[in-house]
Amino acid sequence: MKKLINAIDAVVPEALAGMAAAHPGELRVDPEHRVVYRATPKAEGKVALVSGGGSGHEPLHGGFVGTGMLDAACAGEIFTSPVPDQIVAATTEVDRGAGVLHIVKNYTGDVMNFEMAAEIVDMESGIKVATVVTNDDVAVEDSLYTAGRRGVGVTVLVEKIAGAAAEEGRPLEEVARIAGAVNAAGRSMGMALTSCTVPANGKPSFDLPDNEMEIGIGIHGEPGRHRAPIAPAAEIAKRLVEPILAELPVADGEDRGVIAFLNGMGATPLLELYLMYGEVAKLLDAAGITVARSLVGDYITSLDMAGCSLTLVRATDEMLRLWDAPAVTPGLRMGA
Template sequence: MKKLINSPETVVKEALEGMAAMHPELIRVDLENQIIVRADAPVRGKVGVVSGGGSGHEPMHGGFVGRGMLDAACPGAIFTSPVPDQILAAMRAVNGGAGVFQIIKNYTGDVLNFEMAAELAQAEGIEVASVITNDDVAVEDSLYTAGRRGVGVTVLLEKIVGGLAESGASLEQVAALARRVNEQGRSMGMALTSCTVPAKGTPTFELGEDEMEIGIGIHGEPGRRRVKLAPAADIVEMLANPIIEDLGLKAGERVLAFVNGMGGTPLIELYIVARELARILKGRNITIARSLVGSYITSLEMAGCSITLLRVDDEMLRYWDAPVLTPALRWGI
């Protein structure tokens, strides 16, 4: 195992210390509770937006804490859900009196722990609402989930809902938009290589030199099938067509197209994927209204990519375009 770490036991803590040292104007890090909070939290009268999950998917979620996106993030150990006490501490830290909204990926541990934390917060008088993202079309159930996994739509939802919350919207309005975004987005990913969890020291799964896995999850969960390596054009067909069909996209509709790297894929390859996706959508007369290309929800150093398509309306585009100032996403400031 070759990694830029000091020891497997200190990876998450030291990464959080690094974030705190580099972005003090944007975030503060509570090492005792292992949470990342926007520097000016709590913002009075604003819905606090909280998300989290296992570490190893950076920049999600901590890199998305700041103005116009998340108010706090709760990182667990690598590929391990945060615990209820962490999540409760985050909700307390961002509660500005308008309630707290939780964005939860559909992984069993995340769902259970966020729901438990919500019950504890409500007992303290904090109003809580949530959405569970479940956009992965690859498999219905997996090692970590009952139902579809929450993947790429989570990033888009955090930005759009974060923009709405920044405008002073109510908890009910934030929850309604979040549900709509989740319903209108679908994703699918693939892997060229596995990844290695530092504490384990060996690859999560094995792939032959001429093999790839179609439909993987962000923890390296198996997907739909293992097939021989193919050109990018063929790979994008395998990912994009099931998304388009599941979402029921029709000619004349608009999408936000998200091409995401899994951590070990260079940007030049992601733009080749983006080229092929644009070709497919143009052939179906579907307009790319907005796009995001880069590594935003990763699986440590896994080589591969995922594609997310979100059917957009004017309200979603308005809050996607709204100013955002976080370690990983910045525009309009």
């Protein structure tokens, strides 16, 4: 194993310290609770957004803390849920009097710990908390880490769109509604060319021969639908697009197209991601799907895994307007 680390048990706190050093005007890090906050809290009377999960998926979630997106992100150990104490500290700290929205990926530990934290916050401080659980992965219904579908790429889009709604000053119920609508309108599918290597394990999470790829992989290295011989990008794009379109909700009223998000898993060059997006765009055009907005790059990764995922969200006018709103975070900057 070759990693740019000092000690295996210090990777997460030292990475958080590095984030704080790199973005002193944007982020503040609580090293005790391992929570990333906005350096300057938002105005009183606005809903705050808290998310989090296991580390190793950067820039998710800490990289999306800032204007137009999250108010705080809780960092668990690598591929391990943050604990309730972290979430309680973050929720209590960021509340500006209008309540807090928890955005939670559908993994058993994340759901359980955020639920426990919301109950503790209610008992101790009475802060109103709403929760949206993302579950957009069409690859498998249940997995090693979940009951039901995994929350993957749509999480980034939920944090962006719900963050813009909160920035506008909408009430908690409205922010939660739009977050839930984005999740319900989104579907994702991923694939891997290589495994990832968790520092504590010191070896790849699974064996994947050089001439094979994994279709439907999870962001923690969970097995997908099946393995197949390695194929050209055009064929891989087809294996991502077709199952998503089979389950993508139909347009409600006038069709506004989709937000298309082609995501890298951490070790795929941007050259290849753009090539893959080109193949995806051809398939969507052939299927009569209009791409209203697009995003390409590494936004929800799996350490050093080579591969990609595709997320499509059936967009409304409201979603597109909020997507276009300014966001200023280390991991995503738009309209500013």
